[in-house]
Amino acid sequence: MKRIVMTGGGTAGHVTPNIALIPRLKKLGYDIHYIGTEKGIERKLIEKEGIPYHVINAGKLRRYLDVKNLTDAFRITHGFMQSLALISRLKPNIVFSKGGFVSSPVVWGAWMNRVPIVIHESDITPGLANKIAIPFAKKVCYTFPETGKYISEDKGVLTGIPVRDSLFFGEKKMGKEICGFNDEKPIILIIGGSLGSQVINRNIRANIKTILKSFQVCHICGKGNIDKNYEGIKGYKQFEYVREELSHLFAMADLIISRAGATVLYEILALKRPNILIPLSKKASRGDQILNAESFKKQGLSHVIMEENLNSELLLEGIKKVYKNRSAYINAMNLNRAGSGIDNVIKVIQKFSK
Missing domain, CATH: 3.40.50.2000 (Glycogen Phosphorylase B;)
Known part of the structure; x- marks a missing residue:
């Protein structure tokens, strides 16, 4: 052996x-x-x-x-x-x-x-x-x-x-049951990285009332980042970190908002999910996520919002744009050989x- x-x-x-x-x-x-x-x-x-x-x-x-x-x-x-x-x-x-x-x-x-x-x-x-x-x-x-x-x-x-094989066996119905979601509105999955993202969390919650008018939101916000002020809101579910259930949450997602670490990018690509990337800024990193995001943007696989530019207007416009053009993003992913x-x-x- x-x-x-x-x-x-x-x-x-x-x-x-x-x-x-x-x-x-x-x-x-x-x-x-x-x-x-x-x-x-x-x-x-x-x-x-x-x-x-x-x-x-x-x-x-x-x-x-x-x-x-x-x-x-x-x-x-x-x-x-x-x-x-x-x-x-x-x-x-x-x-x-x-x-x-x-x-x-x-x-x-x-x-x-x-x-x-x-x-x-x-x-x-x-x-x-x-x-x-x-x-x-x-x-x-x-x-x-x-x-x-x-x-x-x-x-x-x-x-x-x-990419973990288990991610390909998620069930949309199971994901909705985990979050308590229904079939009335499409679903956005927020992934802020294993440590969470204060910038993304803050912008999502600041605009949650507007977003919930058209979507349901599953928010993986990172350890210690659950905000009790937002618990119990219909159509909004928070998790610190998800492992076993992640495949089901991916399966139910109609749109994903994520950091731009390579692992999650290629999981999103493999599962063919329209997405918005918000890479970690150079102030807090060596800039690798920015390069990753730019590569995916050039290939037509992602919409990118730079962290330092993130605000309510760009976030809501990005969500509207990507969801409206989701078929084009999915087609680009289907053509990608990776x-x-x-x-x-x-x-x-x-x-x-x-």
């Missing part, structure tokens, strides 16, 4: 593609282990999959000067030593890294133990953790065609992003499993 160690964390986008691969890896007979942090979102998500989870320390990698860089350097060093020992004990045939701060020490530990490493990059430009890890990898799988210019041809391979990257990524993993 071959053994694989998977890693990646910090946000759901660094974990859900790994989760998408797990059922296929199990069918192929892989013994799967996961390395993550003690309190990261990856632990909560992975432990539900029933695979061994190993904890290491991790520090944040920053592109700017900060006194925390000193203390985090010790955490990273400790994480590396823990990873070195773990990889030595587990003796995997391969390590698969999805990125995030926890992944770098794991990659270094695997390289020191001469274990082959495969990395997956979701966004158009590689994140800092992946940039640091790429020199140690045998292969780098990537999602967007534009990413090829940032990775050497001998290492890079366009695979797409793994789908789930599970098969492509699995081929790379099998090829380099020593």
